[in-house]
Amino acid sequence: MSLTVLMNAGPWLSVPPPGYGGIENVVATLVPELRRLGVRVVLASVGTSALPVDELVSVYPDGQFSALQRPYNQVCGVAQAHLAGVARELRARDDIDLVHDHVEAVGLATLAAMGPDAPPALHTLHWDLAKHPALYGHLDGGDRVRVNGVSASQLARAPQALRDHSVGHVHLATPLAVDAHRRPGPLKGDHVVVLGRINPGKGQDVAARLAHRYAFPLVLAGPVGPYHRPEDLAAAGDEARQNPDVRFFLDEVAPHVDGDRVRWVGTVAGRDRDDLVASARVALFPLRWEEPGGTAVVESLALGTPVVATARGCLPELIDDGRTGLLTDDEERLGELVLAAGRIDPEECRREAAARFTPAVMAQRYVELYDRVRQLASAR
Ligand code: UDP
Structure with a gap:
């Protein structure tokens, strides 16, 4: 036909x-x-x-x-x-x-x-x-x-x-899921990554706060409104604050960004994005909105990175709690789950992505x- x-x-x-x-x-x-x-x-x-x-x-x-x-x-x-x-x-x-x-x-x-x-x-x-x-x-x-x-x-x-x-x-x-289970796992670093637009619904402020409290290195990747690079946001004047995501970043996230334990690297693309996520020990999604589809979630699984997230929106459909990630209804527990995520096998994440996504x-x-x-x- x-x-x-x-x-x-x-x-x-x-x-x-x-x-x-x-x-x-x-x-x-x-x-x-x-x-x-x-x-x-x-x-x-x-x-x-x-x-x-x-x-x-x-x-x-x-x-x-x-x-x-x-x-x-x-x-x-x-x-x-x-x-x-x-x-x-x-x-x-x-x-x-x-x-x-x-x-x-x-x-x-x-x-x-x-x-x-x-x-x-x-x-x-x-x-x-x-x-x-x-x-x-x-x-x-x-x-x-x-x-x-x-x-x-x-x-x-x-x-x-x-x-x-x-x-x-x-x-x-995601195309990254094709044969994901056959790719050798990259060396894992120590960092936790939050991949996505900087936005209150995506909860980067929670991630930054927890990184300091639970002492894990955190990389925030994603644009702030129309600004893709930290230097572009720095060069933009006060006018930038008209954008609600810029206000959110400057008021709620930036005070925690110290360039050491918590870093904002702007938008990452292509191989850089894949390497950043694949080498992370956890992909963290401290969601405050009902995530409708979660491309970044399935990409993380395909790259062999366990997901720790609030159990909102599509997350319980995408993540098998305890096997490919750890979910909670309580955002304050996310820090403990990041520390516990070492028991999730990256291989399981890749196998799941290759079978479903x-x-x-x-x-x-x-x-x-x-x-x-x-x-x-x-x-x-
Ligand atoms: N993304 C990216 N670089 C970044 C931040 C996000 O390539 O620095 C990509 C991410 O890999 C995913 C998409 O942007 O493919 C975000 O889609 P998702 O469904 O996770 O979130 P949305 O922004 O559509 O709510």
Whole structure:
């Protein structure tokens, strides 16, 4: 059976993304595996996208990421212009069997409004939707438009209208998981790493406080708002404080950063990121939000680094407590768990990632969901 999917990655960044890029990373991980399974992929993205696909459809020549700093109605305007181009394309051709959409809220609304003759659509939810009930309040695409989550916990917290249209969840994957169990383990250092955007939900302030209390070396890796390097943040004036993540970092995290026991290294990428995580003795996630998908969590497992985390959001689905990591409901216990994590076998972490979090596993699951969505649409 040949299947043609229009994969809508949105107008924000090229695919694969040049640096940080959550949705674009998911698409870049998924598409090559879908094509290996024989799916034709028409990618709706920006002109600079370089991911090999069967066809590229774009409205904007390059990524509109900077528009995300503008007021919300202007952000929606950019998304809508992109979606209007996608809708025009869908009306003009009849070879698209299914749309797989990743554009938050606007994408879902546009596809739902396209009418009964449009192809069936699957919209992947990427965020913690309990925070956005108004955006996702209703869905009137009938049985033609379905949604999936990136974890069971994310779906359970989603607005009812979305749950009514859900076809299940698909966990995130990482190319690092491929053959992860066959790679030799690197030498472990003494440090604990927190990998992710610096943000109150990710809890870097808790990690920094615990590092001093329990005397473990801590490396914080990730951007602070738009600042990727410590020197860029240092050079930015007071204006930088307009960004809430910058305020969080300066007020709650920076006072603990002494450049010795606690270091902030900015964004790490490529081999540097992989080496930093693989050589860490623990990947710590002191979460205060309900982590929806946790790419950095599955990456840590794939790199053979045990996870210590608050048991929030998708963490209990991704981590087998006691075998691939240690979870707690009490953030004050995280320090003790970091010290106890030596009993978790890095090999187990890599084996788990190779079995559950590869791009092939994710693509297989999406192909099943595509079938289900098409069946539901044709049974109307
Ligand atoms: N990341 C990175 N370098 C950093 C910090 C984060 O490459 O310094 C990557 C990380 O490896 C992961 C992504 O950014 O692939 C974060 O995705 P996740 O789902 O963990 O969190 P989100 O930021 O999407 O909530």
